[in-house]
Amino acid sequence: MRETWVVGAATNRYGKMAETGREAATRVALEALDVSGIDPKRIGYTFVSNAFGVAERQAHLGPLINTALGLPDVPSATIESACSSSSAGLHEAFVHVAGGFLDAALVVGVEKLSHLDTLAATSYFAMGADSAFETRNGATFPGLYATLAHAHRQKYGTTSEQLGAVAVKNHANGAKNPHAHFQKEISLETYLRSPVIASPLRLYDCCPFSDGAAAVVVAAREMVGAPSAEPLVIRASARSGSVAEMQDRPDLTGLPATRTAASAAFRQAGVGPEKIDFTEVHDCFTIAEVMALEDLGFYPKGRAAAAGAAGETSLQGKLPVNPSGGLKAKGHPVSATGAGQVVEIFEQFNRRAGARQVPKTEWALAHNVGATGGSCSVHIFSHR
Amino acid sequence: MSDETPRLHSIAAFRRGYEEEGRLLGFRSACGFVTATWALVCPRCGQRDLTEAELQRTGRLVAFTVQTVPSDEFLNEAPYAYALVDLDGGGRVTGWIPGVAEEAELSVGERVQFVPSYKPGVQFARVPSGGSPT
Numbered sequence: 001m002r003e004t005w006v007v008g009a010a011t012n013r014y015g016k017m018a019e020t021g022r023e024a025a026t027r028v029a030l031e032a033l034d035v036s037g038i039d040p041k042r043i044g045y046t047f048v049s050n051a052f053g054v055a056e057r058q059a060h061l062g063p064l065i066n067t068a069l070g071l072p073d074v075p076s077a078t079i080e081s082a083c084s085s086s087s088a089g090l091h092e093a094f095v096h097v098a099g100g101f102l103d104a105a106l107v108v109g110v111e112k113l114s115h116l117d118t119l120a121a122t123s124y125f126a127m128g129a130d131s132a133f134e135t136r137n138g139a140t141f142p143g144l145y146a147t148l149a150h151a152h153r154q155k156y157g158t159t160s161e162q163l164g165a166v167a168v169k170n171h172a173n174g175a176k177n178p179h180a181h182f183q184k185e186i187s188l189e190t191y192l193r194s195p196v197i198a199s200p201l202r203l204y205d206c207c208p209f210s211d212g213a214a215a216v217v218v219a220a221r222e223m224v225g226a227p228s229a230e231p232l233v234i235r236a237s238a239r240s241g242s243v244a245e246m247q248d249r250p251d252l253t254g255l256p257a258t259r260t261a262a263s264a265a266f267r268q269a270g271v272g273p274e275k276i277d278f279t280e281v282h283d284c285f286t287i288a289e290v291m292a293l294e295d296l297g298f299y300p301k302g303r304a305a306a307a308g309a310a311g312e313t314s315l316q317g318k319l320p321v322n323p324s325g326g327l328k329a330k331g332h333p334v335s336a337t338g339a340g341q342v343v344e345i346f347e348q349f350n351r352r353a354g355a356r357q358v359p360k361t362e363w364a365l366a367h368n369v370g371a372t373g374g375s376c377s378v379h380i381f382s383h384r
Numbered sequence: 385m386s387d388e389t390p391r392l393h394s395i396a397a398f399r400r401g402y403e404e405e406g407r408l409l410g411f412r413s414a415c416g417f418v419t420a421t422w423a424l425v426c427p428r429c430g431q432r433d434l435t436e437a438e439l440q441r442t443g444r445l446v447a448f449t450v451q452t453v454p455s456d457e458f459l460n461e462a463p464y465a466y467a468l469v470d471l472d473g474g475g476r477v478t479g480w481i482p483g484v485a486e487e488a489e490l491s492v493g494e495r496v497q498f499v500p501s502y503k504p505g506v507q508f509a510r511v512p513s514g515g516s517p518t
Binding site (some may be wrong): 119120122123126130132133134135136137138139140142143146147148149150151154195196197198199200201243245246247248252 | 395398399419420421422427428446447448449450451452453454455456457458459461464466467468476477478479480486487492504505506
């Protein structure tokens with residue numbers, strides 16, 4: 001297996017895009033190629049993610065992006081894995097490059113839903129769940145995570161104030177991120193006053209619907225001369241799955257796919273959770289960050305919420321979590337999210353994260369979940 | 385099983401069960417696992433000998449949420465509860481409970497009963513202790 005690097009990464013500002021997904025995806029892809037310093041002609045494949053592209057009445061985005069990049073003969077395919085689509089694309093790129101089938105690959109994720117009303121956007125988000133046995137029985141997407149939050153509270157006594165601390169921390173980080181959808185801090189009082197969407201989850205427990213695009217360039221070490229930016233060495237790229245419908249899982253206080261993907265990733269990387277300096281985890285809802293920190297092995301079950309409320313996961317804490325602001329504040333343009341997490345880690349490794357720069361950047365982990373954990377990616381990165 | 389009239393081994397049959405026949409359908413695996421979702425192979429043990437089962441209509445709440453913002457199919461129903469229910473005799477099923485506005489109105493372990501309805505999905509109602517569903 002060849003050592004494989006992320007050599008370039010770029011994102012736009014998440015939120016509301018005036019341009020089409022196709023334009024935004026092409027723009028960030030070109031920027032990521034420029035950052036990488038790699039001759040675009042070396043790109044052997046483009047892995048595109050655009051799970052809800054039909055909302056723009058456009059499928060088959062790869063050839064459109066490649067053509068506009070001046071690479072019309074480069075093959076492409078769309079990789080869909082709900083909210084973990086572009087980390088699945090990164091995994092595909094890694095497998096192909098590390099395995100020697102490609103020298104370099106482009107991973108692009110994009111989503112645009114802001115032209116839909118909230119009800120339609122909610123319905124699109126729910127499409128990652130089981131339409132026959134979950135959505136048809138009344139679940140909204142927040143409702144599914146709310147059910148997990150309810151079970152987690154039943155077992156571990158997780159409080160609203162502890163969930164609120166996740167939102168407050170991620171908004172504080174997002175306020176320092178010029179690419180974040182929400183660049184404003186919130187107080188715990190604001191959180192507690194926000195309306196209940198699906199009990200126990202409030203409005204400020206939920207990530208927004210965001211438009212956005214992100215891209216990363218992956219290349220084999222041996223084909224990169226002098227990299228123009230500090231690369232991320234991909235030490236692990238692991239994917240896993242869980243029983244799709246959460247009612248048929250033995251435990252409702254975590255996501256089995258996170259646990260299995262994490263143990264595979266730590267095994268690949270040859271390190272344990274204690275080695276990780278900071279992490280970007282999938283906080284589509286505050287409870288998801290709590291469960292992720294437990295399922296990834298950073299905290300024992302039932303301990304992450306209190307540790308977060310005590311400041312351990314802040315920028316200055318012992319394990320900074322979601323310095324970008326996470327899905328909660330940076331935003332959640334579904335198919336861009338996984339690649340966007342890697343953009344944040346790339347910026348942090350290159351010490352370009354400004355006011356949200358974390359102190360130590362030797363090792364980082366990215367965790368990206370599809371829907372309620374039917375699919376999950378865990379990537380681990382280090383310096384050269 | 386005839387190809388023209390798929391019964392239980394189709395998602396449509398599950399739906400007809402809920403919404404037209406007043407039945408909760410599922411599969412029982414050789415390993416003892418009971419699922420109320422659609423599968424061809426047991427998701428728990430990986431064996432193929434699933435048998436069709438009609439599940440009991442009563443059970444207990446395992447976990448739930450009160451949704452104030454509905455999905456499009458339930459636009460006129462909010463607020464309502466979405467719940468996971470452990471059925472008596474095995475199988476865990478999801479469903480919704482109309483008319484629930486506050487989380488405190490329900491409790492884990494509380495008894496509920498499947499109520500056949502023309503409305504979508506699996507509808508449950510609370511069972512007052514010793515009585516019939518509300």
